Every structure is written in C-alpha cells, then in structure tokens.
Amino acid sequence: MPRVVVDAMGGDFAPEEMVRAVSQVSLESDIQMVLVGHAEQIQALLDAGEYNPELISVRHCGSVIGMSEDPREAIRAKKDASISVAARMVALGEADAMVSAGNTGACVLAAAKHWKLLAGIRKAALASVFPRQTEYEGQDQLGLLLDVGATIRCEAVELAQFGVMGSAYARCISKVASPRVGLLNMGAEANKGGDVLVEANRLLAGLPAIGFIGNVEGHDVATGHADVVVAEGLLGNVVLKLLEGVAEVASSLANNAAHESWRWRFGMAMLSPGIERMRTLADFQTYGGAPILGFEHVCIKAHGRSRSGAIGNAIKVSAKAVRDGIIPDIAQKIAELR
Amino acid sequence: MRGAPPAFAPVEDRSVAFRWDLDKTYLRTEFESLRKMVRIPFEGGADKVHLPGVPQLIRALRRRAEAQDNRPYVFFLSASPRQIGSAVRDKLALDEIEYDGITFKDQLGHLVRGRWSSLREQVGYKLDELLSARLGGPAASCEYLFGDDWESDPLIYSLYADVLSGGIDLETLKRILVAVDVRKASVLRILDRAEVLFGTAPDAVEQIYINLERRTPPSRFRAYGPRVVPTFNTLQAAASLYQSRRLELDDVIDVARAQLGVEGQGGHRLRNSIDDLTRRGHLRLEIRDRVVRRFAREELAPLAKGEAALRTRLRAALATFRRRKQKAPLGRADYETLLAQWENH
Structure with missing residues (x-):
C-alpha cells in the first residue's frame, strides 16, 4: 500500500x-x-x-x-x-x-x-496541469507544462530530460498511451529559438519513445496540439501566469457584461451551462496538484x-x-x- | 400508576459484569437495506459473522476476571426479536462464549398488540431491561458496558450508570425519557426501578465502550464524559481494558492477531489504532509504549523509525489533552447539553 x-x-x-x-x-x-x-x-x-x-x-x-x-x-x-x-x-x-x-x-x-x-537528472522540474482544447479522442482535457519555476534557464539536455519526465508522468496519470511532447518555441521550424532550443529539439527528436512532435508555439498550448509542453522555468512560469490571467480577465469581463444590460445578462444566462463546463474543466480542485519531477x-x-x-x-x-x-x-x- | 417499589439484589463483592449489545457490537449484522434485513431471520448460527477480535476479547475478560479472583458475568442485551435467538445462541456456542444471560426484544408481541412505536423504540426498552436485570441480580460490584453508535447505546448506558451512581436526579431522567419519546408506561416503570437503584452502587459502571461502526465523529461523545470511550475497533477496547487491568498484554495481542487475520490488515493499522486512542486521551503513554513494543516483539508491527523522538512528540501533544480532560466533568454525562442536542436534532 x-x-x-x-x-x-x-x-x-x-x-x-x-x-x-x-x-x-x-x-x-x-x-x-x-x-x-x-x-x-x-x-x-x-x-x-x-x-x-x-x-x-x-x-x-x-x-x-x-x-x-x-x-x-x-x-x-x-x-x-x-x-x-x-x-x-x-x-x-x-x-x-x-x-x-x-x-x-x-x-x-x-x-x-x-x-x-x-x-x-541534472535539474528537477515543477510541472503544472492546465485546461485546453482536445484534438483527438481519448486525449486528456488537461495538458502538462514543465518547468514552471523550479529552474530559470536550462541547457538543451535538461529540456530533453523534462520531455522524458513529462511524457512518463502523462502516460501514467492521464492514461494517454503515447503523449505528444512539444518544445515551446517562437516558431515551428527546428532551427528557431537559438542554440539551446535548436539543440533541445535535436535531442528530443532523437528519442522515438517519447512521441516528440517538434516545436510548439504559444497558441498551441491552448489548442491541445501537445499533451506535454516543455519549457525552461522562466518561460513556463510566464506562460502559466498568462493563462491564469487570461482566464481571470475573461471571467471578470463576463461578470461585468452581465451587469451592463439585460440583453447581455440574458445571453450570459443562456450560455451558463457551457460556462459552467468550462469552469469545471479549469477548476484546479478536480485535478488536485502537479508533480515535482x-x-x-x-x-x-x-x-x-x-x-x-x-x-x-x-x-x-x-x-x-x-x-x-x-x-x-x-x-x-x-x-x-x- | 406506580406500584410498590421492587426489591433489589444486594451488591455482590468481587464480581464484574460485562454487558454486551449484539448487533454491530458483537455481530456484523447488516440491516442497512431491506434485502439484508429480510435475510436475517433465515440465517443460522454459522451464517452469522462476528466483529474481528470480539470473541477473543470476551473470552479473555472472563478468564482474567477469574484469575483475579472475581466472579465474571457476561450478559447480552439485544433489540432483535426473540425469533432469531436460536441462531444467535448457536453462534455464541460456535465462538465458545460462555454467558450468563441473553435478552431479546418481544417484537412479535409489540406487532400483535399494534404497538408500532415500540418496535423501533430503544431507550425505554434497553434501560428498563438493564435496571430490571440489576434489580433481579446478580448485581456486580463493577460493570463494563459495550454498545455501538447505531442507536442510542451511549445515552442508555450513561443513564443506567448514573442511576446506579446517583449522578442523575429522577426529574432529569424523566425529562430525558420524555424527550426521546419513550412510552409513558415505560417511563413510569423505569422511574420505579431507578428510584430503588438510585445511588446504590456509586462506582459500579467503570467504562462504556461504543464501537464506532458508523464512524460517528468521536467529538460527538464528549458530552457523555470520560466514562464513554468511543472505539474504532476491538483492539482499541482491548488496549483500554488492559489499561484498566481487566486484561493482560497477551490478551491484547490475541485480539490484534484476530484483527489482522480476519481483515488482512497490515501491522501499521494496529499501531495507528493504538496511537489514535492515545491521542484522543483514552490511553496513557506508558501503556501505548508497552503495547507498541510488544507488537514489534511479536512481529505484528515494527517500531516506527525514530520511535524515541516520536514518543517525545506524542507526550507533548498528550499534555494538552490531559489538561482538557481534567476540565471535563468526571464520571457523569452532561445531560443538559445532550438534551439540547437532542431537541436541536
């Protein structure tokens, strides 16, 4: 036990x-x-x-x-x-x-x-789960982003290790047979992002067991293109806080809209089941926590x-x-x- | 109308009575659903299942009492109908339990007379039976009562104990009985018996053990005072009885083994149970240490790493509990609080 x-x-x-x-x-x-x-x-x-x-x-x-x-x-x-x-x-x-x-x-x-x-292992990574769209049947509604703050800057091999750890965790907890691992970058091409990210891309691409799908951009984080998003701590933390901030602003805008006019309030009432579903999905209470790997x-x-x-x-x-x-x-x- | 006061048996020196409820205290009776209830009358003795460790505990209590030159009595009091008596007696025989009396409720009689409320009513029935049994004798100099958290055992047993000790006045007793919907005729009969037994055995009931079968939060029993010990399993009751010198350490180990065997429990569960009882202030630290060390020696549960440090920390935490316990009224239950709780409920 x-x-x-x-x-x-x-x-x-x-x-x-x-x-x-x-x-x-x-x-x-x-x-x-x-x-x-x-x-x-x-x-x-x-x-x-x-x-x-x-x-x-x-x-x-x-x-x-x-x-x-x-x-x-x-x-x-x-x-x-x-x-x-x-x-x-x-x-x-x-x-x-x-x-x-x-x-x-x-x-x-x-x-x-x-x-x-x-x-x-050279550095531990703090992971975080986040709600996102799903692209295929059986895909978990939560993605895994690591690192979100245990490190600041990383070397290429450390990023590759994060990919391996994230993939293993997603396979175990999310029950996704072969999680798609993406490297967060400023472009999808393998030669983007500077020496460290280029080298990290090369290392990850050389690991067939982890299902590396290449570089992913900021918008891919929310669309569910990758199940595991790898980033150095500084960048991962910024992305995580940005996601949380956008969610808060959206919620606040919706609340304000409901107070502006009765038509908007009516519209919000019509949308409320969908909003409730989104809220449930985004609610951290349902997934509990994230690992330090x-x-x-x-x-x-x-x-x-x-x-x-x-x-x-x-x-x-x-x-x-x-x-x-x-x-x-x-x-x-x-x-x-x- | 109240008749002439009944006579009562004199207190028998060097005797100890163990009064047990049956369902959910001795037997793992399942009456949570209609389907399970319907099955009960058709069960034979071999079909009935006891709670782990209970037969070992009862046998040990009798054995140790005799060894200490005390006359032991074991009584069972159940609200189940008489019709299941034969199966229960068979079960007790299978478990090699010697007992001195067993009482069932005349449910069929209530049914025939159309007394529907009496079918479910517990407090009046059980308290009346306890007082009658005490009046008719034997009246042991010391009693231990065992019940569970399904019905009203803590209240019934506390009222019984406080009638014997003189810790509750008859007016309060009447108020409580009325508040919990005891039939008028039963109230009068109980008051008659209580009047005779009032204060006749001040320290007779030493401890009341309530098996938390429903996992009722232990804090809900605080108003009953330290005499009531809520226990999560038989091992906790056995450890407490060892502390009261009613058992030897060997007996506690027997109960622990029975619990391990039936439940397939890990040794950590045994130690956690003992620590829980200690943290709740029902077990002294030195008793806890003796039990835990014996577990280790018997290879039932290894000592925790850093056991000495653990003991120091436990001692610090216990000091506060002891202070809190000293503030609680010794012996009798706080019936005003219980009445208020009942009325709110």
Missing part, C-alpha cells in the same frame, strides 16, 4: 482542509497517510469528522513555513517545519510520496535538500488555495504514481537517454 505524507500545515486553508481531505481518503481507499503538523490541532480536527484511524498517523512538528515567507531563508531557519519533516520522512523511507499545498518554493527546496535527483521520490504540489477535494485528489494521484512505478519508469527512460 502506498504511504503518503501530507504537509498538514501548508496551504491557505490549512490545517482544516488537509485534515478533512485525509479523513475522506481514509474512508474510501487503502492509502496509508501521515499528517505532519501540530498534533493537537490535527487530532481535534480529526475528532470532529468521520475518519478511519487505521490508515492515519500523525507526526507532530513545531513550526510552519508561511505562504509569503522567503523559502530559502525559511527552510534554513525552520528545521522542524512541517514541509521539511515531511520530506525527511520520505527520505528515511517512512513514506513513499509527499503532498503539500504550502509555499511552492519551500516545497521544492525541501525536496532538493532531503532527496536525491535520479541518476543522470526529477527526484527519487514522488511529490505532488497542490494549489495553495486547495480545498479538501483537491487535496484528496492530490493524495490519490501521488499514491497512483507510486503504485504505477512512475519513478523507476522515469529513471529507465533517462538511462536510455544517456
């Missing part, structure tokens, strides 16, 4: 939503979970709801890293912060995977401090504003990744790349 350690104190709604999620998962699965955080608070929350104690253990820790704290400084100063304790437990073999909705930087740094990178262990980073449903999904995703052997799979593909 997979053992998942959950950072109970990380996230905007911690520890309430974390404990609620773990309680719920304990009633509907056989995943063993460890809640790391303030034991008294955690037990009081457990007591107030339904749970299966046989699948839950609690590890007390003294401090928490806040969402707005400087991650580097906080990881150094707070040795017994919940995210550090959680990462350490995985490193010691007390758990197989870690889930956190806390400070993203601290989560990445805690993993980097306590875990080893897989043999041959490249380490010897599984880590799922959930959105900071995650409620119990999203955390529960993140726990299940992490357990599935362990059960399906995603780490050995990535390790094997990376070895082949070398």
Whole structure:
C-alpha cells in the first residue's frame, strides 16, 4: 500500500482542509497517510469528522513555513517545519510520496535538500496541469507544462530530460498511451529559438519513445496540439501566469457584461451551462496538484488555495504514481537517454 | 400508576459484569437495506459473522476476571426479536462464549398488540431491561458496558450508570425519557426501578465502550464524559481494558492477531489504532509504549523509525489533552447539553 505524507500545515486553508481531505481518503481507499503538523490541532480536527484511524498517523512538528515567507531563508531557519519533516520522512523511507499545498518554493527546496535527483537528472522540474482544447479522442482535457519555476534557464539536455519526465508522468496519470511532447518555441521550424532550443529539439527528436512532435508555439498550448509542453522555468512560469490571467480577465469581463444590460445578462444566462463546463474543466480542485519531477521520490504540489477535494485528489494521484512505478519508469527512460 | 417499589439484589463483592449489545457490537449484522434485513431471520448460527477480535476479547475478560479472583458475568442485551435467538445462541456456542444471560426484544408481541412505536423504540426498552436485570441480580460490584453508535447505546448506558451512581436526579431522567419519546408506561416503570437503584452502587459502571461502526465523529461523545470511550475497533477496547487491568498484554495481542487475520490488515493499522486512542486521551503513554513494543516483539508491527523522538512528540501533544480532560466533568454525562442536542436534532 502506498504511504503518503501530507504537509498538514501548508496551504491557505490549512490545517482544516488537509485534515478533512485525509479523513475522506481514509474512508474510501487503502492509502496509508501521515499528517505532519501540530498534533493537537490535527487530532481535534480529526475528532470532529468521520475518519478511519487505521490508515492515519500523525507526526507532530513545531513550526510552519508561511505562504509569503522567503523559502530559502525559511527552510534554513525552520528545521522542524512541517514541509521539511515531511520530506525527511520520505527520505528515511517512512513514506513513499509527499503532498503539500504550502509555499511552492519551500516545497521544492525541501525536496532538493532531503532527496536525491535520479541518476543522470541534472535539474528537477515543477510541472503544472492546465485546461485546453482536445484534438483527438481519448486525449486528456488537461495538458502538462514543465518547468514552471523550479529552474530559470536550462541547457538543451535538461529540456530533453523534462520531455522524458513529462511524457512518463502523462502516460501514467492521464492514461494517454503515447503523449505528444512539444518544445515551446517562437516558431515551428527546428532551427528557431537559438542554440539551446535548436539543440533541445535535436535531442528530443532523437528519442522515438517519447512521441516528440517538434516545436510548439504559444497558441498551441491552448489548442491541445501537445499533451506535454516543455519549457525552461522562466518561460513556463510566464506562460502559466498568462493563462491564469487570461482566464481571470475573461471571467471578470463576463461578470461585468452581465451587469451592463439585460440583453447581455440574458445571453450570459443562456450560455451558463457551457460556462459552467468550462469552469469545471479549469477548476484546479478536480485535478488536485502537479508533480515535482526529477527526484527519487514522488511529490505532488497542490494549489495553495486547495480545498479538501483537491487535496484528496492530490493524495490519490501521488499514491497512483507510486503504485504505477512512475519513478523507476522515469529513471529507465533517462538511462536510455544517456 | 406506580406500584410498590421492587426489591433489589444486594451488591455482590468481587464480581464484574460485562454487558454486551449484539448487533454491530458483537455481530456484523447488516440491516442497512431491506434485502439484508429480510435475510436475517433465515440465517443460522454459522451464517452469522462476528466483529474481528470480539470473541477473543470476551473470552479473555472472563478468564482474567477469574484469575483475579472475581466472579465474571457476561450478559447480552439485544433489540432483535426473540425469533432469531436460536441462531444467535448457536453462534455464541460456535465462538465458545460462555454467558450468563441473553435478552431479546418481544417484537412479535409489540406487532400483535399494534404497538408500532415500540418496535423501533430503544431507550425505554434497553434501560428498563438493564435496571430490571440489576434489580433481579446478580448485581456486580463493577460493570463494563459495550454498545455501538447505531442507536442510542451511549445515552442508555450513561443513564443506567448514573442511576446506579446517583449522578442523575429522577426529574432529569424523566425529562430525558420524555424527550426521546419513550412510552409513558415505560417511563413510569423505569422511574420505579431507578428510584430503588438510585445511588446504590456509586462506582459500579467503570467504562462504556461504543464501537464506532458508523464512524460517528468521536467529538460527538464528549458530552457523555470520560466514562464513554468511543472505539474504532476491538483492539482499541482491548488496549483500554488492559489499561484498566481487566486484561493482560497477551490478551491484547490475541485480539490484534484476530484483527489482522480476519481483515488482512497490515501491522501499521494496529499501531495507528493504538496511537489514535492515545491521542484522543483514552490511553496513557506508558501503556501505548508497552503495547507498541510488544507488537514489534511479536512481529505484528515494527517500531516506527525514530520511535524515541516520536514518543517525545506524542507526550507533548498528550499534555494538552490531559489538561482538557481534567476540565471535563468526571464520571457523569452532561445531560443538559445532550438534551439540547437532542431537541436541536
């Protein structure tokens, strides 16, 4: 049975939503979970709801890293912060995977401090899932974009490794038999984007096992042309924030329009089932979280504003990744790349 | 009309009674759907399934009581109809359970007399039976009660315990019985018996174990006071009874093995159960340590890595729970809160 350690104190709604999620998962699965955080608070929350104690253990820790704290400084100063304790437990073999909705930087740094990178991996990547159009039957409605912030600049081989890792993850979690991997660039031609991207394109094209479709441009991110979009951290983060910003602006425009005139309001009411479907698709609560790939262990980073449903999904995703052997799979593909 | 007060059996020194509910406490009876309910009358003793570890627990309680020179009594009190009695007795024989009494509800009688409300009514029936049993004797000097969270066992058992201890005045008892819709004739009969037994055995009921079969949140039992211990499985009850010196560590291990065998559970589940009971303040840390170490020795569940550090952290967390527990009223339940909860419900 997979053992998942959950950072109970990380996230905007911690520890309430974390404990609620773990309680719920304990009633509907056989995943063993460890809640790391303030034991008294955690037990009081457990007591107030339904749970299966046989699948839950609690590890007390003294401090928490806040969402707005400087991650580097906080990881150094707070040795017994919940995210550090959680990462350490995985490193010691007390758990197989870690889930956190806390400070993203601290989560990445805690993993980097306590875990080893897989043999041959040069940099870990933070992935993010995003809603997009689908182009073919059976295609997942969510695409995977990596890296979105664990790195800033990357070398060509590192981008190729991101492609391998993203492909393995998408195959395992999205159940897409052969995910289409695209390299984010300023043009579809292989010679575009400068030395690093040209070389990365060449390396990826030499890996038939990962289904590389070549360079993809910005508009391809939303159209579903690629299942896995590879980018260096700086660019990936900009794209991710742009997508989130566009979604927010669209939502705000629709709200304003509805207040402008009764005809627009009527039109919005007519469109509401479709809008609701889009909202469901774009809702991060349904997919839970995104992985930090490249380490010897599984880590799922959930959105900071995650409620119990999203955390529960993140726990299940992490357990599935362990059960399906995603780490050995990535390790094997990376070895082949070398 | 209330008649002459009934006579009552004197308290028997060095005796201990274990009173058990049957369905959902001893037996894994499934009456959640009509289909499952219909099957029950046709089941034989061999078809009935017990909750993991319960037969081991009852046998051990009897055995240890005798070893401690106490006279043990095991009683079963069920709201199931008498017609299933034969199958239940067969099941108890198969499980090698020695018992001193078993009571079923006269559901057919209620049906024939057209007392529809009595078919479902639990509080009046069970409390009346408990008080009658105590009046008729044997009246053990010490009692442990076992029920579940499906009906009203925590309330019934707490009322019974507080009548014996004198912890509830008869007026409050009457208010509660009326509030939970007990029939008038039953209320009068209960009050008669309660009047005789009132305060006759102040410390008789030591502990009430409620099996959380429905996973009711443990915090909902806070108003019943520390006497009521909500347990998620038999192992938790066994560990608590070990703490009360009603069992030996070997018996706890037997129950743990039974739980492992039937459920195919991993050892971590055993340790998590013990830690849960400890965090909820029902098990002292040194008892938890003894049980967990024995699990490791028996190769049931390995010690957690950094067990010493874990113990220190658990101790820190427990200190707060102990403080909170000290604030709770000792012994009796907070009936005003329970009444308010009932009225809101």
